[in-house]
Amino acid sequence: MTRTTQDHLDEIAAQGFTVLERVVPDDLCDDLLADLSRLERELGAAPADNSFEGRRTTRVYNLLAHGGRWPEVPVLDPVLAVVDGVLDDGCLVSSLSSVRIGPGESAQPVHSDDQLYPVVDPDPPVVCNTMWALTDFTADNGATRLVPGSHRGPKPEYGGRYETVPAEMPRGSVLVWHGRLWHGGGANTTGQDRVGIAMNYCAGWVRQQENQQLGVPPATVAAFGPRLRRLMGYGVYLGLIGHVDKRSAEQVLLPPQDGSPDDGIVWDAT
Ligand SMILES: O=C(O)CCC(=O)C(=O)O
Helix, strand or coil, rough: CCCHHHHHHHHHHHHHHECCCCCCCHHHHHHHHHHHHHHHHCCCCCCCCCCCCCCCCCCCCCCCCCCCHHHCCCCCCHHHHHHHHHHCCCCCCEEEECCCCCCCCCCCCCCCCCCCCCCCCCCCCEEEEEEEEEEEECCCCCCCCCCCCCCCCCCCCCCCCCEEEECCCCCEEEEECCCCCCCCCCCCCCCEEEEEEEEEEEECCCCCCHHHHCCCCHHHCCCCHHHHHHHHHHHHHHCCCCEEEEEEEEHHHHHCCCCCCCCCCCHHCC
16 A cells, blocks of 8 residues: 555654655666765775764765766655655755665664754754665664654663664665654674665754755756755745845856746745
8 A cells, every 4th residue: 555645744753753665766776876886986985983973884975966866866756745744845955975884883873863953852853864775774784773752752862772673674765754763873794785875854944964055066056956956955944044135045156947936035025
């Protein structure tokens, strides 16, 4: 039975997360995996040496600066519809990075992704994040570990020990969670990599984790469609937040494009 956007939103409200099974087309998974391997090679990506990023985990940040099919990721329809329902349609790309958990990696400390935002019981949430499975995610290869229901509580103690469940899912599936949910990457006890794409969003009124306006050249953003331009932070949230002399960054910096809304400034309506 096909699950609706509302089914997924209900599940996030109840337990803090949901999985959209096999929503990423096979060819997109293949192309992203191949391009990620190329980028890791060309950028000389190697594991960091800290507990959060992992010591056998390879990450590439700022993927939207690298062309290829990465611009398709933030706007994949069934996933973005759920994120819009959790945040709202003025939400932003907060970061887009890869998480390749290699054999022998131990579990990442449990954390919540809004941990560093100084907000208490955010309603609506400040963050809504997603993890794309480019390989199957299993309990043994490092599937994301979750604490169901923890999105309703306080922030976790970083490094604390908590009962978790693995988000097992076949390749092509996407895990979506409320930014307060306690979670972490799992340990990989297999001989193969677990490859995920962390496609993270935040509310339109907070600062993005990766600076999308500096990290991705405006010439690259100029080729993005109207929704992705706004997700990058080139729009004006609620007619006020992010304006430049009462114009959007899109109007100031990018060539006009059909379908781009004309952001009126909120004061003009009063
Ligand atoms: O790799 C995962 O499954 C989760 C990673 C994560 O939560 C993070 O790096 O913040």
